[in-house]
Amino acid sequence: MPRPDRPSIAPLCYSSLTVPKSARPTTRQVRLRPQNPFDLIRLLARSQSDPRKAVAELVQNSLDAGAQRIEIEWFNEQGARALRIWDDGEGVFPELEREDALRRIAKTIGHSHKLDLSPSQRRDQMVLGKYGIGLIGFWSAGGVLEMKSRVEGSKVFVLRLREDRATAEVFPSRSRKLAEEATFTEVTIKHVHVGAFSKIRPPRLQAFLANELRGQLLERGAVVRIRDRVARGRARKEFIVEPRPYLGAPLEEWRELDVPGFETARVELYLVPLEEERDGVVALACGGTVVLDDIAEIDGIDVPRAPWCEGRLEGVIDFPELHVAPGSRRGFAHDEPVAAFLAALERLERELVERVAEERARRAERKRENVTREIRRAFRSVAERLPEYDFFAVQPKATAPEGRDAGAAEGTAEGAGAGAGDDDDVEATRGTPGEVIPAEHTDDPASTPFPPRASEPDEHLFPPGPLAQLELAPKRLRVPLGASRGVRARALDADGRPVRDDVVVTWRLEGPGELTPDGPRAVYRAPDVLEGSVDAEPPTIRIHVRATQAEHTTLATIEVKLTGGPGRSGAVPGIPDPHPVRAPGEPWRSRWRDDRWEVNEAHRDYLVVADVEAHRVQYLIHLFAKEIVLRNFGRPGDDENLERMVEVLTHLDRKGGRRPG
Numbered sequence: 167m168p169r170p171d172r173p174s175i176a177p178l179c180y181s182s183l184t185v186p187k188s189a190r191p192t193t194r195q196v197r198l199r200p201q202n203p204f205d206l207i208r209l210l211a212r213s214q215s216d217p218r219k220a221v222a223e224l225v226q227n228s229l230d231a232g233a234q235r236i237e238i239e240w241f242n243e244q245g246a247r248a249l250r251i252w253d254d255g256e257g258v259f260p261e262l263e264r265e266d267a268l269r270r271i272a273k274t275i276g277h278s279h280k281l282d283l284s285p286s287q288r289r290d291q292m293v294l295g296k297y298g299i300g301l302i303g304f305w306s307a308g309g310v311l312e313m314k315s316r317v318e319g320s321k322v323f324v325l326r327l328r329e330d331r332a333t334a335e336v337f338p339s340r341s342r343k344l345a346e347e348a349t350f351t352e353v354t355i356k357h358v359h360v361g362a363f364s365k366i367r368p369p370r371l372q373a374f375l376a377n378e379l380r381g382q383l384l385e386r387g388a389v390v391r392i393r394d395r396v397a398r399g400r401a402r403k404e405f406i407v408e409p410r411p412y413l414g415a416p417l418e419e420w421r422e423l424d425v426p427g428f429e430t431a432r433v434e435l436y437l438v439p440l441e442e443e444r445d446g447v448v449a450l451a452c453g454g455t456v457v458l459d460d461i462a463e464i465d466g467i468d469v470p471r472a473p474w475c476e477g478r479l480e481g482v483i484d485f486p487e488l489h490v491a492p493g494s495r496r497g498f499a500h501d502e503p504v505a506a507f508l509a510a511l512e513r514l515e516r517e518l519v520e521r522v523a524e525e526r527a528r529r530a531e532r533k534r535e536n537v538t539r540e541i542r543r544a545f546r547s548v549a550e551r552l553p554e555y556d557f558f559a560v561q562p563k564a565t566a567p568e569g570r571d572a573g574a575a576e577g578t579a580e581g582a583g584a585g586a587g588d589d590d591d592v593e594a595t596r597g598t599p600g601e602v603i604p605a606e607h608t609d610d611p612a613s614t615p616f617p618p619r620a621s622e623p624d625e626h627l628f629p630p631g632p633l634a635q636l637e638l639a640p641k642r643l644r645v646p647l648g649a650s651r652g653v654r655a656r657a658l659d660a661d662g663r664p665v666r667d668d669v670v671v672t673w674r675l676e677g678p679g680e681l682t683p684d685g686p687r688a689v690y691r692a693p694d695v696l697e698g699s700v701d702a703e704p705p706t707i708r709i710h711v712r713a714t715q716a717e718h719t720t721l722a723t724i725e726v727k728l729t730g731g732p733g734r735s736g737a738v739p740g741i742p743d744p745h746p747v748r749a750p751g752e753p754w755r756s757r758w759r760d761d762r763w764e765v766n767e768a769h770r771d772y773l774v775v776a777d778v779e780a781h782r783v784q785y786l787i788h789l790f791a792k793e794i795v796l797r798n799f800g801r802p803g804d805d806e807n808l809e810r811m812v813e814v815l816t817h818l819d820r821k822g823g824r825r826p827g
Contacts, residue, residue, distance in 0.1 A: 204332040207275055207302060207332075208330065210302065211302040211303065211305040211306075212305065212306075213491075214302075214303035214305070214306050215306055216306060216365070217306045217307035217359070217362035217365050217366050218365050218366055218370070218371060218374045218378075219303070219306075219378070219496075220303035220304055220305075220306050220307045221238075221249065221251070221307065221355075221366055221371060221375075222374065222375060222378045222379060222455075223300035223301075223303050224251050224300070224301075224304075224353050225238070225251060225375060225379060225390065226300070226379060226382065226455060227300060227301075228251065228253035228255050228351065228388075229255075229379070229382050229383075229386055229388055230255075231253065231255030231256050231257065231258070231351065232255050232256050232386075233253035233254050233255035233388055234254060234386075234387070234388050234389065235253065235254045235388070235389055235391075236251065236252070236253045236388055236389070236390045236391070237250075237251075237252040237253075237391055237393070238250070238251050238252075238368075238371070238390065238391065238392040238393070239252070239392075239393050239395060240366075240367060240368050240371075240392065240393070240394050240395060240396055241395035241396060242395070242396060243356060246356065246357045246358065247357075247358040247363060247396070248308075248354060248355065248356045248357070248358060249307070249308070249354070249355045249358060249366060250352065250353070250354045250355075251352070251353045251354075252345065252350060252351070252352045252353075253350065253351055253352075254347055254349065254350055255349075255351060256317075256349065257315055257316070257317040257349055257350070257351050258271060258313075258315055258351060259271075260317045260318075260349075263320070264315050264316065264317065264320050264321060264322070264323040265323050265336055265338075267315065267323075268313065268315060268323050268324070268325035268336045269325075269336050271301065271313075271325060272325060272327070272334040272336065275301070275302060301313075301327070302327070304327070304329075304355050305329045305330070306359075306362070307355050307358060307359065307362050307366060308329070308355040308356055308357050308358040308359060308362070309328065309329045309356065309357035309359070310326065310327070310328050310329070310355070310356040310357055311326070311327045311328075311353065311354070311355055311356070312324055312325070312326050312327075312353070312354045312356065313325040313351065313352070313353050313354075314339055314341075314344075314350075314351070314352040314353075314354075315350075315351050315352075316344075316345075316347075316348070316349060316350055317348075317349050318348055318349055319348040319349075321338060321339075322338070322339035322341075322344055323336060323337065323338055323339065324336070324337055324338070324339050367394075367396075368392045368393075368394040368397075368402075368405050369402070369405065371392060371405075372392055372405040372406075372407050375390065375407045376407050376408060376409060376410045377410045377449075377456065378455060378456050379407075379454065379455060380409040380410050380454075380456075380482065381409075381432075381451055381453075381454030381455070381482065381484055382453075382454035382455065383407070383408070383409045384409045385454060389406070390406070390407035391404065391405070391406055391407070392404070392405040392406075392407065393405075412434075412436040412480050412481055413436070413438075413439070413442070413480075414436030414437045414438045414439060414446060414479075414480050414481075415436060415437045415439065416434075416435075416436050417435045417436065417437060417521070420433045420435055420514065420517075420518075421433055421434075423483065423485075423507075423510050423511070423514055424510060425485070425487075425503075425506050425507050425510045426506060426510070427506055428487050428503050428506050428507070429485075429486050429487050431483055431484060431485040431486075431507065431510070432483070432484040432485075433481075433483050433514070434481045434482050434483070434484075435448065435479055435480075435481040435483075435518075436479070436480050436481050437478065437479060437521075437522075437525060438477065438478050438479065438480055440525065440528065440529040440532055441532075444477075445477030446477055446478060446479050446480030446481075447459065447460050447462075447474075447477075447480055448460070448461045448462070448474050448479050448480060448481050448482065448483065449461065449481075449482045449483075450464065450482070450483055450484075450485070450488075451482050451483070451484040451485075452484065452485060452486060452487075452488040452490055452498070453484070453486055454484065456482070457488060457490050457496060457497065457498055458496070458497070458498075460474070461474050461483060462474035462475040464508070464511075465508075471515065472515065472519060473515060473518050473519050473522045474515075476522060478522045478525060478526070479518065479522070483511075485503075485507050487503040487507075488503065488504065488507075489501060489503070533779070534743070534744075536779075537744065537779070537782065537783055537786060538741075538743045538744065540783045540787075541741060541744075541783070541786055541787055541790055542741045544787050545741055545787075545790065545794075548794075554798075555794060555798055556797065556798055557741060557794070558741070558742055558758070558763070558793075558797065630658075630659045630661075630663035630664060630665045630666075631659035631660055631661065631663070631665075632659060632665070632715060632716075632718050633657050633658075633659065633665050633669060633713060633714075633715035633718040633719075633720060634658065634659050634660040634718070634720065635657075635658045635659075635660070635662075635720055636655060636656070636657055636658070636711060636713045636720045636721065636722040637655070637656045637657075637658055637722070638653060638654070638655055638656075638711060638722050638724050639653070639654045639656070640653070640724075641724070642724060642725055642726075642727070643690065643709075643724060643725070643726040643727065644726075644727050644729055645690065645692040645726060645727070645728060645729070646692065646728075646729050647692050647693060647694060647695065647696065647728060647729070648691075648692060648693070648694040649691075649692055650689055650690065650691045650692070651689070651690050651691075651692075651726075652687065652688070652689050652690075653687070653688050653689075653690060653709060653724065654686060654687050655671050655686045655687070655688075655711050655713065655722070656686065657669045657671070657686075657713045657715070657720075665715065667715075668715050668716065669686075669713055669714070669715045670713070670714045670715075671683075671685060671686045671711060671712070671713050672711070672712045672714075673688045673709065673710070673711055674709070674710040674711075674712075675690070675707075675708075675709055675710075676706070676707065676708040676709075676710065677705050677706055677707030677708060677726070678692075678693050678696070678705055678707065679691055679692050679693055679707060679726070681709060688709070690709060690726060692726075692728055693728075696728070704727070704728060705728070707725065707726035707727075707728065708723055708724070708725055708726065709723065709724045709726060710722075710723050711723070711724075741790070742762060742763045743763070744756075744763055744764075744765045744786055744789075744790075745762045745763060745764050745765065746764075746765055746767045747764045747765065747766055747767065748766070748767050748768045749766045749768055749769075750768035751768075752766060752768075752769075753809070754766055754769075754809070755769050755771060755772070755789055755809055755812055755813075756789040756790075756792070756793060758793060758797070763790070763793065765786065765789065771785070771812070771813055771816045771817075772785065774816060774817070775816065785812075785816055788811075788812045788815050788816070789812060792805075792808040792809070792811070792812055795808060796808065
């Protein structure tokens with residue numbers, strides 16, 4: 167029961183409560199407005215922290231205006247550094263009077279006439295900017311920006327902006343030194359910050375612009391030149407900004423990436439050459455301008471994406487629908503277009519992973535071949551000076567089956583063959599046992615094709631003119647001792663058209679060997695042996711060719727290099743390829759088993775030298791020396807002693823001991 171001194175309170179039932187319609191809150195829209203608009207301008211200007219990027223924004227504006235000539239000047243003005251960018255583009259708002267155009271720029275910071283461009287238009291026009299804030303990025307580079315503008319011979323007006331100043335000035339130019347062009351735009355950053363000197367000085371600025379604006383420079387063909395007025399003496403004073411070249415092999419099969427529901431991405435990828443010990447990087451761009459330096463970090467640097475992170479690819483992928491960070495122009499919003507782009511990127515990545523794996527396997531095979539070649543080169547002098555040593559019997563490989571590349575697989579010997587070509591990387595055909603002659607070492611000159619010409623005029627429409635030049639195929643000869651090689655000569659006119667009428671070709675050999683001429687063809691046969699010591703300089707051999715047509719004469723020369731040492735043929739018989747075997751925990755380093763030379767790649771001594779190819783080659787040379795000694799003079803128990811010797815040599819080399827010559 168309720169206490170008499172306290173009133174009774176009935177329980178509330180919320181479901182029974184009703185709110186009068188007039189008391190219900192109404193939803194009203196509120197327009198977002200900054201308390202101080204200049205605070206937003208300050209925030210956007212300070213978000214650009216890289217002075218190189220600020221200069222790139224100004225150069226990009228010149229490119230967007232259709233400029234074909236852009237001049238950048240680094241100079242001193244009133245005791246302070248300054249940077250000037252001049253272009254011959256159509257100018258800012260060319261339809262307006264110059265004073266009105268410059269006032270409009272100052273009053274519309276944060277709005278761009280590029281905003282309404284569709285992604286396809288951005289892709290076709292290679293345009294990135296759409297926020298109208300690129301101009302105020304100069305705060306990261308200097309204290310004052312002045313823009314001079316003239317269109318179709320108009321009076322020149324100047325817009326002056328100052329760092330962290332809410333007002334701007336527009337006034338007629340009072341300068342006596344103005345460009346003579348009827349239309350030009352000139353932007354000068356004055357009072358360059360001391361901290362920006364090292365970043366935007368001409369050499370570094372050239373490298374940055376070449377990479378940052380590579381797509382736009384390629385697309386537009388504009389000439390960007392940087393002049394250094396500060397440099398003195400013999401220092402370089404002029405720099406041409408050329409699109410950054412990629413040195414890898416182009417992957418032509420991937421040129422576009424279809425992104426369902428959005429614009430197609432442009433793909434430009436290159437495979438880093440196998441012989442180059444460097445890592446490639448693929449950048450992400452939008453409108454021809456780099457927005458992410460390494461696409462492997464598109465998901466964050468914690469888990470870089472394959473195959474981009476493996477360093478085997480270089481190039482750029484340009485997706486025009488990225489919403490790029492407006493201030494720094496680095497990074498972008500991870501929105502619906504990016505989600506679709508990443509899904510499409512996964513398909514491309516799977517294909518590229520397979521391609522990179524193939525290339526990695528090919529690279530491993532190339533390294534193995536190089537190692538084998540070095541071993542054979544090292545033991546050539548042993549075979550020449552110590553003929554009493556018996557090398558291993560090595561059988562040539564079987565001929566390639568029909569349908570395969572016979573030139574790459576037919577008759578390649580596993581042992582003696584590699585000695586024939588010395589350091590050649592040419593394909594080979596079968597020779598005599600113990601000797602493989604590269605395919606180019608044939609005595610049939612007709613099988614030596616001329617290199618294809620970029621364009622050969624039609625002889626029926628344009629008859630050839632008089633003799634002007636002589637072309638030889640091949641460009642050079644590498645012939646094993648005792649082998650023959652064909653050479654062809656072709657007479658050409660001044661435009662590169664073959665001349666066949668009344669041309670007499672004569673041949674002359676300088677040096678040892680035999681030359682058998684037959685009109686425009688000849689066969690060179692190398693001597694079977696060379697007299698002299700092993701250390702003697704190789705003889706100079708040249709084939710001189712003369713072509714004559716009436717009063718016209720032209721000459722050409724081809725050099726011949728003999729492969730193989732004095733007194734022996736070019737091949738070193740009985741040196742097999744090292745066959746890798748993983749046998750962890752086993753004591754043997756190498757062994758001869760099942761007619762092949764096996765090397766234990768899991769042995770601790772091999773692991774010591776595995777990362778440095780020169781050390782690995784030397785280690786394998788030591789192992790093969792052990793196998794040769796055991797084969798010729800081995801007795802029970804010698805194998806363990808020789809293994810110990812290899813161990814000592816391995817660690818002696820690693821500690822900096824003098825390596826055997």
